[in-house]
Amino acid sequence: MVVRDGATLYTIEGVAAALLMIVTATIVFQAISIYTPGDTHIDDMLLEQLGADALAVMDLPQGQGELTLLEEVVQDWSPDAFDAAFSPLLRERSFAAEDPIQYSAEISYRAGDEVASVTFSDPPGYVATGRDPAVRVTRWVQIHPGHSVPIPHTGRSQVVLLEVILWRG
């Protein structure tokens, strides 16, 4: 009896050890959330930073007491001028090829006690997949009577919110 038992002992121990290791590894790997560069928060953070930076720089006055570039393009309602200034700031890179960042911009304004929005700039020919991780940055813009923004005129200076959605596409 004893001798027969001994003949399968190593096999049983080996199977036990194998099961133990594999079960532990499986449980452990399933338990921790794996951080992959694909859906990183870091990339979102850097993109948000970049967008906010670009808007902030465009919102610097062009001369002492003059309008900022951002106020000018919103006031004159010229998405092309906005794109000409905004896109290069987002895309230029020196350690790699141009960053393929896309954006869409809209303007929100107050009408009485309600908030309404108009589209300012949409990327041409882009079909939304709904999968690209996007970030949102905003900037306050002052507009004055006589502006060309397609919103109801109030006859006073007002503040609108420029909202830009950024993603890599």
Added chain:
Amino acid sequence: MVTIDFLVGFTIFISAFIIVVAMVPHPLFAVQSARIDYDAVAYRTGVILVEDPGMPTSPDFPVWEQQIDPGEVIRMGLAVERGSPHILSPAKVDRFFDRDFFTYPDDYQRSLIFGDYPYSFNVTLSHKGTQRSVGPPPPEQFGVVRRVVVVKETSSLIRDGADSAHNEFHLPENLTGDQRLMIEIPCPTLIDRSVEPLFRIDPRTDPLQIEVRNIREYLNVPVNETVVLHEILIARQGITIPFAAYTLEIDEDEVVSLDDTLQTSRMVPGNLTFTLHPVPNPPWRQADTIAITFIFSDNPDGADHQVITYDYGTVFIPPAEPGILEVAVW
């Protein structure tokens, strides 16, 4: 003696071990905690450069870029002042990318990257079509942050002989080279907190430029006479003081950098550019008016004397252009 039982058991064990080992590297390599760390360090470095004006060791020096010893710099921020992010000071930028002044990587490590871990890094500023950088190009894997900035421009007072509005010396009786041009720089007028930081001129930290173009026409000197720049006097509150921190360019050639060489007369054919550089502990105070007199004659009698004030109404500041500052860490 090796039994079949042992072989079977050991094989099962080893096979399981190999499977487990094969499972491990996948998440380990995908995680790359180092990359996260690089990104965080790059982000922090970017914030220091773009949003902080930096700090020298001595409180007597309000700015680090005027320090003579790189070891005296605690933190190298490039912003013009606290509370004005994205606006970089040209003097700080020049100093930061000055390879003769700071040594890579030690000085940058100590006062920009911080920490004990010896990170490698590259800081590149792309502005107006040129790139300036510190550090070697990054390898394949690195953390990077991109910031949008503007570099403040140097102000200059321009007088142009070809411009009919600049006719200070165009007097009918004035047909000699005996001219004195005095530029008054009122520091309290310039250091005005209500002026936008992007356009504010601070003689303590910013260079001031005086440009006289087409000097013969400007000074109303006939073609057959030579224009001679005899002397430059710098005065504080009306009292002449010795001050040598300026450069003088004639037709874009730097001709004089020392006070004594000015004593010999020089011909001035075309354009004259005078730059007054900021220095640590300048011989004037914040409330003083500095006067710079260009004497185009050694004959003090009968000289025509014109005074122009250097202020926000007379100076020209080129529009600031955006640039990209990139920090790569690995």
Added chain:
Amino acid sequence: MAGLNEDGQWIVLMGFLISIAILALMLIVSQATLVGQTTAEGVIEFPKHEIRDLRSEVIRSVHLQTTDAILEDMRLLSLKRNHAIVSVDWRPEPNMTHPMTRVMIRYNNGVTVYEETLLV
């Protein structure tokens, strides 16, 4: 069972040790992941740009004629679009050598609370 052969036990012991090693390793790795994630989240969740922008816009608008209407624009747009409660109080401060305005800005987006009082 005095006669039982215990020679094989070192294999199972080995398996046990390796399992513990994997556990410890993964614990460390998940910590590192956490650090990176919290760094990024910390930056994203602190609306630095938003607060700076709000601040500079408020400072600019207190000198305008229609300050109240503009501040109402900002309050409502912040609430509806940025999901943040913004309240700005301002009153002239006559007892100063230069006439100034005292501005109190309060910002709360549920995660970050920011308050500032300044003279402009």
